[in-house]
Amino acid sequence: MALAKDIETLKDIQCEEGKCVLSVYLNTDRANQNQQKGEWKIRLKNGLKRLEEYLVAAGNEEELKSYKKLRKKVEKEVKGNQSKLLKSVVIFASDDQDLWSVHYLQLPVETSFHWESRPILDQLEKLQKSFPKSAIIMPNLDEVKILDIDLGEIKDTRTYFFDPETEDWRFKDGIASSDRMASSANHVDDYQQRFDENRNRFYKKIAMNIEGMKKEKKWESVYIIGEPEAAQSLESQLNVDVSLTIKKNLKNSDSSKVLAHVFE
Incomplete structure (x- = not known):
């Protein structure tokens, strides 16, 4: 599905209880001086690890179990498709909401990771205004x-x-x-x-x-x-x-x- 359409669908997603949606923004732009040696791999690993540590500290076993499953899926997706990497990859995932949305973009994003009750769309909405159809x-x-x-x-x-x-x-x-x-x-x-x-x-x-x-x-x-x-x-x-x-x-x-x- 095209990302612009995907955004409208993502706006309607909301966890019934607690948090269940993983949002990943990963800058993979090799033209960036800070990305010359594939530093995105470290940022991906560290960002996902920090979220897991947060969930461990929170003590919510159900959310932690769901997150670990999604984390493995995200890592497999990105590392298995390195040839597709352009300037960024954006992923939204949730077992509870049966959500798996992956987009490889020719536009840069700021690397960030979120575990919330809904998809975090702020960067995409900003790009949508800056780069119209x-x-x-x-x-x-x-x-x-x-x-x-x-x-x-x-x-x-x-x-x-x-x-x-x-x-x-x-x-x-x-x-x-x-x-x-x-x-x-x-x-x-x-x-x-x-x-x-x-x-x-x-x-x-x-x-x-x-x-x-x-x-x-x-x-x-x-x-x-x-x-x-x-x-x-x-x-x-x-x-x-x-x-x-x-x-x-x-x-x-x-x-x-x-x-x-x-x-x-």
Whole structure:
């Protein structure tokens, strides 16, 4: 579930008695000078240990038993998914409420650990205001990839390709650009020349789709990342404000690298 939707669900969670919800905010940003050697591992261990010591001192055996189970689950999740770590990981967990919510974010958080009667959402709500819903548009000749972003997470990815037969854009159905062009390899040069000559006209059509999606998905920011000619051409056809244009081909880059270029 996308984090923005998750927040609304989390607001309704409340323990019937005592405390039963573990909230974890862990900064894992390697760009931070204090994180160069994986210091987050120590902070994770110490933060969870302190909560357990608090529960031991409080003498509530039921809560302690529940917490220990969740602590092991959290440690296994984070340590087992180190390749997914971006700038932070946020976890909400509760046995009593059948809750397990994990999000790896491209946005930094302040490391903190909470054992309360409800999820602690203050940092997420602050991020929600600072980083509203947005889109990253990635044009690459006859393909345009659209990333739907919320709170630094990719909610959805859509790719459109240009159909030379109809001179229109179609939602990608698994046929790669190279496969489409390979079937008529003798015409590749002619096709590319024709596309280059009509680039603005062709991009104007996909721009209309993007404008409609902006209204439908309520994007507050739009970013463009692509090779210089493609990025500049698409931006010129869009009738929306573009927050940032990055003239660089990241078509084959990991999503984390794409997000980093926007949110650094």
